[in-house]
Amino acid sequence: xxxxKELLYNSGKPLGELYxxxxxxxxxxxxxPFLLDLIFQIVIGVAVAAVVVLNALxxxxxxxxxxxxxxxxxxxxxxxxLGLLQTIADTVKLMIKEDINPKAVDIFSFWIAxxxxxIPTFAVFLVLPFGKGLIPxxxxxxxxxxxAITGLTVIGILAAGWGSNNKYSLIGGLRSAAQIxxxxxxxxxVILSIVLMTGSMKMSDIVAAQxxxxxxxxxxxxxxxxxxIVGNAEINRxxxxxxxxxxxxxxxxxxxxxxxxxxxxxxxxxTNLFLTSAIAATLFLxxxxxxxxxxxxxxxxxxxxxxxxxxxxxxxxPRIRVDxxxxxxxxxxxxxxxxxxxxxxxxxxxx
Amino acid sequence: xxxxxILDKLKAKxxxxxxxxxxxxxxxxxSAKKIKEVIGFLxxxxxxxxxxxxxxxxxxxxxxxxxxxxxxxxETKSDVVIKVKLDRAKPEIETITSIFSTxxxxxRETSEMFGVKFLNHPDPxxxxxxxxxxxxxxxxxxxxxxxxxxxx
Amino acid sequence: xxxxAPFELEKLSNDEYILNxxxxxxxxxxxxxxxxxxxxxxxxxxxxxxxxxxxxxxxxCENKKYEMIMPYTDRLDYLSAVNYNWGYALAVEKLxxxxxxxxAEYIRVMLAELNRIMSHLLWYSAYGMDVGALTPIMYAxxxxxxxxxxxxxxxxxxxxxxxxxxGGFRNDxxxxxxxSLKKFIGxxxxxxxxxxxxxxxxxxxxxxxxxxxxxxxxxxxxxxxxGPSLRGSNCAIDLRKTAPYSIYEKFDFKACVGKNGDxxxxxxxxxxxxxxxxxxxxxxxxxxxxxxxxxxxxKIIKPAPGEVYTKVESARGEFGVxxxxxxxxxxxxxKFRSPSFSNLSVLKEITIGSKIADVVAIxxxxxxxxxxxxx
Numbered sequence: 001x002x003x004x005k006e007l008l009y010n011s012g013k014p015l016g017e018l019y020x021x022x023x024x025x026x027x028x029x030x031x032x033p034f035l036l037d038l039i040f041q042i043v044i045g046v047a048v049a050a051v052v053v054l055n056a057l058x059x060x061x062x063x064x065x066x067x068x069x070x071x072x073x074x075x076x077x078x079x080x081x082l083g084l085l086q087t088i089a090d091t092v093k094l095m096i097k098e099d100i101n102p103k104a105v106d107i108f109s110f111w112i113a114x115x116x117x118x119i120p121t122f123a124v125f126l127v128l129p130f131g132k133g134l135i136p137x138x139x140x141x142x143x144x145x146x147x148a149i150t151g152l153t154v155i156g157i158l159a160a161g162w163g164s165n166n167k168y169s170l171i172g173g174l175r176s177a178a179q180i181x182x183x184x185x186x187x188x189x190v191i192l193s194i195v196l197m198t199g200s201m202k203m204s205d206i207v208a209a210q211x212x213x214x215x216x217x218x219x220x221x222x223x224x225x226x227x228x229i230v231g232n233a234e235i236n237r238x239x240x241x242x243x244x245x246x247x248x249x250x251x252x253x254x255x256x257x258x259x260x261x262x263x264x265x266x267x268x269x270x271t272n273l274f275l276t277s278a279i280a281a282t283l284f285l286x287x288x289x290x291x292x293x294x295x296x297x298x299x300x301x302x303x304x305x306x307x308x309x310x311x312x313x314x315x316x317x318p319r320i321r322v323d324x325x326x327x328x329x330x331x332x333x334x335x336x337x338x339x340x341x342x343x344x345x346x347x348x349x350x351x
Numbered sequence: 352x353x354x355x356x357i358l359d360k361l362k363a364k365x366x367x368x369x370x371x372x373x374x375x376x377x378x379x380x381x382s383a384k385k386i387k388e389v390i391g392f393l394x395x396x397x398x399x400x401x402x403x404x405x406x407x408x409x410x411x412x413x414x415x416x417x418x419x420x421x422x423x424x425x426e427t428k429s430d431v432v433i434k435v436k437l438d439r440a441k442p443e444i445e446t447i448t449s450i451f452s453t454x455x456x457x458x459r460e461t462s463e464m465f466g467v468k469f470l471n472h473p474d475p476x477x478x479x480x481x482x483x484x485x486x487x488x489x490x491x492x493x494x495x496x497x498x499x500x501x502x503x
Numbered sequence: 504x505x506x507x508a509p510f511e512l513e514k515l516s517n518d519e520y521i522l523n524x525x526x527x528x529x530x531x532x533x534x535x536x537x538x539x540x541x542x543x544x545x546x547x548x549x550x551x552x553x554x555x556x557x558x559x560x561x562x563x564c565e566n567k568k569y570e571m572i573m574p575y576t577d578r579l580d581y582l583s584a585v586n587y588n589w590g591y592a593l594a595v596e597k598l599x600x601x602x603x604x605x606x607a608e609y610i611r612v613m614l615a616e617l618n619r620i621m622s623h624l625l626w627y628s629a630y631g632m633d634v635g636a637l638t639p640i641m642y643a644x645x646x647x648x649x650x651x652x653x654x655x656x657x658x659x660x661x662x663x664x665x666x667x668x669x670g671g672f673r674n675d676x677x678x679x680x681x682x683s684l685k686k687f688i689g690x691x692x693x694x695x696x697x698x699x700x701x702x703x704x705x706x707x708x709x710x711x712x713x714x715x716x717x718x719x720x721x722x723x724x725x726x727x728x729x730g731p732s733l734r735g736s737n738c739a740i741d742l743r744k745t746a747p748y749s750i751y752e753k754f755d756f757k758a759c760v761g762k763n764g765d766x767x768x769x770x771x772x773x774x775x776x777x778x779x780x781x782x783x784x785x786x787x788x789x790x791x792x793x794x795x796x797x798x799x800x801x802k803i804i805k806p807a808p809g810e811v812y813t814k815v816e817s818a819r820g821e822f823g824v825x826x827x828x829x830x831x832x833x834x835x836x837x838k839f840r841s842p843s844f845s846n847l848s849v850l851k852e853i854t855i856g857s858k859i860a861d862v863v864a865i866x867x868x869x870x871x872x873x874x875x876x877x878x
Binding site: 373374376400401402403404406408409419421423425428430432451452453455456464476477478479480481487488492 | 504505507509553554557559561562565597722724725726727740745746809810811812814821823825827835836838840844845848849852877878
């Protein structure tokens with residue numbers, strides 16, 4: 001009982017003890033320690049993968065139920081209790097479907113694209129602080145790593161657009177490239193102002209800087225709003241879903257994809273949604289900090305709060321036009337983010 | 352505007368071959384060569400701003416294809432019908448696309464349905480029908496691969 | 504249907520490419536093919552290719568008796584079938600000199616206006632989908648369902664009603680029709696405000712539609728554009744007003760007009776039109792007399808030789824029926840003048856120079872129904 005409580009509220013300590021204890025036994029067997037580290041890393045990787053998949057299953061269900069609520073309909077309610085198994089049924093369907101390779105595709109980029117898109121989203125989970133000490137890899141450059149890794153997604157989308165050998169896909173891919181590149185900059189500026197306030201890029205430090213409920217959402221309210229908008233654009237969700245604008249480009253960059261390759265795109269989209277929300281929760285809403293409930297629960301509550309906002313936006317607004325999208329980024333988001341950064345810097349210097 | 356008034360004005364400027372009143376609307380027959388001037392006159396001088404439609408009727412007994420142009424005036428709220436009799440063997444008429452842009456599509460449709468050739472048409476392609484079906488709205492049209500349903 | 508390419512590939516400059524939009528495309532509302540010549544995202548030229556679902560309705564009608572043609576008119580524009588029935592019934596009645604009893608005229612007006620609301624609600628939903636808003640459809644369909652239930656109660660059909668008979672109706676209104684109509688009128692205006700708040704006045708949508716696809720009054724009339732698309736160009740032409748048929752003179756309503764003729768004005772006109780239709784419905788509900796619903800009509804419909812053209816204001820514009828009768832029980836020639844046919848032909852004029860996304864937005868604002876283009 002005590003152990004479970006300890007695990008939930010202060011996960012770092014028991015996990016650290018487990019690590020030292022295992023190393024002690026390992027050394028007693030006379031085996032090289034790096035092998036144990038490797039095993040630990042594999043276990044962590046599998047755990048993260050489990051979190052990613054389970055979370056994606058749930059978030060898709062949540063999106064469908066929430067949109068149903070907003071659209072005065074019922075949503076999935078046939079498979080399993082309350083339709084909870086719907087996503088699993090869909091996944092199984094996607095897995096057993098025929099994987100179609102159209103004749104004209106560039107087979108290499110066509111195959112590699114879903115992987116390039118999916119792997120970064122998976123990799124970013126490594127630096128997410130789920131709870132106190134519960135962080136798969138607490139890198140010194142945590143937030144920079146996040147920005148760098150998520151930037152890779154654009155290559156995948158471009159590859160998908162080009163490899164499909166379809167004009168709709170190509171337009172979608174190019175739109176996406178332009179969009180992600182131009183929205184990356186205001187996003188980094190906002191993150192930079194957070195880094196200015198904490199003086200560290202380590203995720204755990206950023207959370208620690210907000211302890212005792214000094215959440216950055218108060219001083220950085222402009223940054224928070226900009227981050228939400230820009231983050232929403234980064235992950236290509238409505239109203240910024242131009243790369244896959246259904247009514248214009250059929251399905252954009254994933255027009256030609258089917259079966260599991262399509263599932264990867266789908267999974268990546270929802271995982272990205274979760275990631276952006278999780279980062280927003282970490283940077284602005286105090287991460288896992290909160291009263292009574294265990295940190296990991298608070299982390300998910302905050303993340304899903306942001307997820308809900310993003311979904312709400314998605315199901316309300318029509319799609320923005322491509323030139324307005326660019327204008328919006330360069331003429332509004334970038335100056336606001338820049339101004340926010342400058343003000344942050346001045347205030348920090350003065351205080 | 353009642354139909355006699357329209358007819359008088361039209362007759363003063365252009366030759367009207369034949370005319371009659373049908374349910375209160377003037378039907379005037381003009382010659383095929385004059386169609387452009389007549390329609391232009393009706394539009395510019397008599398405020399017939401809308402071309403409702405252009406079509407044709409196959410009068411097989413008289414060996415004619417009759418072009419029907421129906422115009423409507425938003426100002427005077429009156430209709431006028433201009434008709435042109437064309438030779439069924441070689442129906443040809445000048446296009447009026449330069450006067451009414453809407454005539455473009457209507458003429459293309461009439462062209463493929465009745466085999467009327469519109470001279471100087473800017474886009475003389477087919478509109479609705481695929482290649483291989485010609486003049487289906489003529490009365491003697493026989494579809495090659497159409498088998499009638501059995502009588503029950 | 505064109506078999507030869509409208510744009511020659513050799514003549515394209517290095518920046519240009521051809522994009523085939525349709526015949527199977529989510530936002531062409533049916534099987535319409537638009538061939539776009541693009542420079543990046545900018546439309547340089549476009550060509551409409553229609554005729555994929557041409558079914559030769561006019562030829563079929565030439566081989567059917569007059570009363571058998573009524574269901575065909577439903578299928579032309581499945582979204583405002585009542586108005587199409589009416590246009591055809593009006594033509595035959597005019598040809599035969601049948602006077603419709605007043606109660607039947609009132610019922611016709613009520614059905615037609617309900618049908619107009621039904622059609623505009625579907626347009627609103629589809630337009631939301633076109634511009635990427637996925638929620639409006641659910642809200643509009645909530646009210647559309649009420650309207651359909653009412654019409655279904657009267658005619659038995661939910662989409663293709665085949666409601667009209669020459670000279671009136673076969674059945675009177677069902678008992679609960681007036682109650683449901685009253686209930687519907689009571690809350691529908693608030694719902695229209697809700698729709699406007701959700702989509703039409705949304706800042707993203709206004710940015711996308713104001714000043715886009717400007718259709719001037721002259722161009723519109725020259726291309727034979729009618730209906731809400733024409734009225735959006737500040738041109739108060741509504742056949743119910745300008746060339747009143749049936750008993751529309753008795754009702755107090757206005758022809759809604761837009762200001763600049765851009766896409767947003769066309770949207771706004773349709774929203775306003777639903778309000779006006781509600782007004783007409785209210786007046787019709789209060790003024791409906793008792794009496795016959797069917798005129799004396801001969802058993803065999805055999806009009807005298809002659810020809811007739813009647814037009815009604817359908818949800819999309821002027822729907823006209825031109826009948827040439829040769830005195831037999833089948834029409835010698837029948838021509839349907841459909842509004843979408845002319846409305847689509849203006850697309851090229853107003854789209855060139857805008858973006859791909861605008862093509863969808865403009866096309867949606869013209870409210871096309873493909874079967875009535877192809878017939």
